[in-house]
Amino acid sequence: MEINNNNQDNTINFVSFKSALSxxxxxxxxxxxxxxxxxxxxxxxxxxxxxxxNHQITMGYNGFVAGIDESRVPWGKDKSAPxxxxxxxxxxxxxxxxxxxxxxxxxxxxxxxxxxPCNECxxxxxxxxxxxxxxxSDKHLETESNRIAKKIFELSGVSFRPLTLRAExxxxxxxxxxxxxxxx
Ligand SMILES: [Zn+2]
Numbered sequence: 001m002e003i004n005n006n007n008q009d010n011t012i013n014f015v016s017f018k019s020a021l022s023x024x025x026x027x028x029x030x031x032x033x034x035x036x037x038x039x040x041x042x043x044x045x046x047x048x049x050x051x052x053x054n055h056q057i058t059m060g061y062n063g064f065v066a067g068i069d070e071s072r073v074p075w076g077k078d079k080s081a082p083x084x085x086x087x088x089x090x091x092x093x094x095x096x097x098x099x100x101x102x103x104x105x106x107x108x109x110x111x112x113x114x115x116x117p118c119n120e121c122x123x124x125x126x127x128x129x130x131x132x133x134x135x136x137s138d139k140h141l142e143t144e145s146n147r148i149a150k151k152i153f154e155l156s157g158v159s160f161r162p163l164t165l166r167a168e169x170x171x172x173x174x175x176x177x178x179x180x181x182x183x184x
Pocket of ligand 1: 093094095117118119120121122
């Protein structure tokens with residue numbers, strides 16, 4: 001029997017579709033997950049560097065110097081102790097870790113960071129010719145380090161902007177993760 005294809009609805013599979021996330025949101029969530037990996041009990045920071053094609057180049061989170069015996073260095077941040085007995089003596093920031101582990105050039109890339117970079121990381125970011133920094137929090141606003149970081153970015157032509165995650169993103173993400181788990 002001959003099938004008359006003309007009677008079929010050939011538009012049936014052309015459903016409308018849209019990603020739940022923008023690229024900005026996607027990479028900021030990646031940076032947030034990187035931060036989640038940090039062992040720092042006080043401040044967990046993550047960063048992700050992305051090229052012009054929205055491909056991730058590298059990521060990092062704040063942690064002790066690679067290969068160090070972590071049982072012999074402190075996570076405490078009490079500045080009444082000498083630097084030798086504060087975490088600040090031994091921690092590598094998320095952006096520095098990401099830049100150290102990048103296997104290709106960061107020139108022209110965008111950096112997604114959960115916290116606005118300090119001046120030391122700003123030096124590395126600007127020297128790596130990163131084009132733009134997108135940040136979630138700027139809680140150290142008006143500190144000297146923050147002012148220097150912004151001055152470095154302005155003088156070297158690195159643009160920066162805050163990103164506010166839509167509140168429903170976290171609800172959607174949780175629902176998505178739960179669905180993945182129930183599918184196992
Ligand atoms: Zn830093």
